[in-house]
Amino acid sequence: MCVDIEIAGGLPPFDYYWEGGETTEDVCGYSSGEYQIIVTDDNDCYIATTVTITAPTADTIDLAASYNMCFHDTLTLDAGDYVLFDWSPNEEETQTIDIYDPGLYSVTVTDENSCTTSASTTVNESADINMLVSDTVHICSEESIAFTVPGFTDYMWSNVSIASTYTTSQEGYHWLWAYDGSCYYFDTVFIENYPKYDVSIGEDAFVCEGDSVLIDAAADAFASYLWQDNSTESYFWAFETGNVSVMATDTNGCVTSDELLVTLMAAEIIELGENATYCAADPILLDPQDQGADNTYLWSTGQTSATITVDETNQYWVNVTNPAGCVTSDTITLTIYEQPILELGEDISFCEGGSDTIWVIGDYITYEWNVDETSDYIYVDSSGFFSVTATDVNGCSATDYIIVYESDLEEPFLGYDTVLCNNEIYRLEPQEDYYRYQWQNGTMGPYISVSQPGAYALTVTDQVGCTASSSINIDYTTGPTILSIDSGGGQIIVGVTGGTTPYQFSYDGDTWQTEHYFTMLSSGLYTVYVMDANYCMVSLETFLDETIDVPAFFTPNGDGYNDYWVIQGLYQFPDAKVQIFDRYGKKLYEFTGGTEFVWDGNYVGRPLPSDTYWYSIKLEKNRKPFTGHVTIKR
Structure with missing residues (x-):
């Protein structure tokens, strides 16, 4: 131990005299006890005193004899409040250290008095718990597995479940944290599916009636089989309609199944017939x-x-x-x-009154004609359809037919004896068509043109070669002649001579009349036709440039429509005179013109009744008047 002296008062420097002979202010290496010291200053003043040294008591380190640490956990050891630290075996010099592994740990500490003390402790680690049994677990495809871990207070699975039982069918890693009130435990498991094997017994099958069909499920991957009838072979014989199913278990205990429909098929019913x-x-x-x-x-x-x-x-x-x-x-x-072939030949034709014989050629034993004959020939003398069925020695029959045509050629009709006009060309032609023609002059066509009087004959031939003839007499006569045509004032007057009376007249070639004059015509070019009793015709053109229009009726009833009798075109004849008479010849109205003619149907200011009235119109002084009638309708 050491002693540190402090002086109060006096005049330094000081001198020190220890009992043990030391002359320094501070001394070390003394043990507990009393020690004498004399101190003098520069004035030689001194002081003598006794110093008592008492040894300090060392502290105790607060470490337990042992500690328990959870598996895979960390423990912190604390040596207390000292100046220096020396841990073993990890040689750390800090107040606290973290312990990761179990074992014996010791520490030596030094306090502020330089006093040292030591302590040790044993760290024990709890044993690891294999909560999930195995690191890797295999399951069958499409199946699930359940893990049950009892004995813990809290759970947390990889799917966030907090139950003690965990069920899954997913492949891959799965983990669990579990707490028993003291420690947390962690474990993992890898779930892997066994290889999947599918049993196949094929498509739906057919089985013939009275037969069976083999349904085979055998495969190296399977260890056992169970069919719908509880049989356990790798195959099954089916002989009736129904569903067939099998469950096959592989070497890993995984089960797969398949099924099909067996249909019993009746054999086809066929019939080729009797011999x-x-x-x-x-x-x-x-x-x-x-x-x-x-x-x-x-x-x-x-x-x-x-x-x-x-x-x-x-x-x-x-x-x-x-x-x-x-x-x-x-x-x-x-x-x-x-099959015999029967041919009667080509169809037969002959002229009226002719005949022919039809023969059957070939080796036949019976004959049956449609005319009730049974020989190998028939005699025909008229038109008709003839058929025969002939049968040979094998009973085989053949049929043929032939058409017989008896010509009914008629005489060609050229018309009746005819009188023609001079210079007229007439075409002679029969009414029917024939195969061939022969005229008396050698012409071979179907018609000839005649311009001379005489007898004309025609012979015709049909396709059979039959002929027929006829003839006609043609005479010529002199026709009429137009001597004069007087046209004007809406009329045409024709003068004729010659020919054979009576005559027919026409100014358009369509409408004919016996009168030799035409009235009430409009201006224009006309062709006047004259035809006599022998149909000899002559024509001549004339131009009519003076026209009036004389209505046949009018209706003076005051309705504003057709109330007046108006003779259009009369203004062209300034000397025209119009007179109107009743049926008794009484003159009712007279007009002398140069203007249009208009009559209102009145006589002396009074309306005339509905009736027919006669008129006389003279267009010019030297021209004959023409007459007609007009009707009043009220």
């Missing part, structure tokens, strides 16, 4: 008459179509397979004779 004999001009059709649209076929000829045609005597068979693979067979024996 038969045919007279075949064409191949014979063989048809099994099955009803399956998706069936397949195999014939004895090697063909695979639904039907075949054959033309030889033979035995034929067919196998019909339906979509289920069911096979049905049938056989038929055919005897096929060649």
Whole structure:
């Protein structure tokens, strides 16, 4: 221990005299006890005193003999409030240290008096708890697993669940924090699916009636099987309609399943028919008459179509397979004779009164005609349809027909004897069409043009070669002649001579009359026609440039429409005179013109009754008047 002396008063410097012979102010290395010291100043004044040294008591470090630390946790050790620290075994020199591992830890501390003391403690770590049993867990695909961890107060799973039981079907890492009231524990598990194996027993199947079908589920991945009937083989024989299902368990205990529908298929009903004999001009059709649209076929000829045609005597068979693979067979024996061919020849034609014989050529034993004859020929003398069926020694029949045509050629009609006008060209032509023509002058066409009098004959021939003839007499006569045409004042007067009376007259070629004059015509160019009793015709053009319009009626009833009798064009004739008479010849009205003529239907200022009245119109002094009638309608 050390002693530190402090002097109060006196005159320095001071001298020190210790009991042990030391002469310094402060001394060290003394143990507990009393020690004498004399101190003198510069005036040689002194003081003597006794110094008592008492040793200090060392402090105790506050460390427990042992500590418990949670697994994977941290513990802090605190040595207390000292000046110096020396920890072991980690050689740290701080008041506190963090402990990560269990073990014996010690510390030496020095206080402010330089006193030292030491202490040690044992740190124990709680054991790790494997809460999730295994680091990796395998489960079957599409299945789930449940982890139950009892004995803790609090839980936190990777899906934020806080229950003691955790269920999942997800692959990957999953974790758990659990607290038991003292420590938190952490654990992880990796969930991995076993390889997935799917059992397959194929598509829906068909089984033929009276047969069975094998349904096989065998695969290396599976250890056991369970069918719908509780059988445990890797295969199943099905022989009736129904659902077939299997559950297969693989070597990891995972279960998969599959199912299909088995349909019992009846065999096709086919019928080629009874054995038969045919007279075949064409191949014979063989048809099994099955009803399956998706069936397949195999014939004895090697063909695979639904039907075949054959033309030889033979035995034929067919196998019909339906979509289920069911096979049905049938056989038929055919005897096929060649079909005879019967030809009566070309159709027959002959002229009226002719005849012919129709023969059947070939080796036949019976004949049947449609005219009730049974020999190999018939005699025909009229038009008709004739057919025959002939049968040979094999019983094969053939039929043919022939048409017989008896010509009914009629005489050509050229018309009746005719009188023609001078210089007229007449066309002779029969009413019907013929195959060939022959006129008396050698002309071969269907018609001739006649310009001379005489007898004309025609011979015609049809396609059969039959002929017919007829003739006609043609005479010529002199026609009429137009001597004069007087036109003016809306009328045309014709003078005629010659020809054969009576005459017919026309100014347009369509409308004919027996009068030789035309009235009430408008101005224009006219062709006047004259035709005599022999239809000889002559024509001449004339121009009419004076026209008046005389209405046939008017209606003076005051309605403002057609109230006046107006003769249009009369102004062209300043000397014109118009007179109107009743049916008794009484003159009712007279007009002398130069202006338009207008009459209101009145007599001495009074309306005349509805009736027909006569008029006389004289256009010029030297011209004859023309007359007519006009009707008043009220």
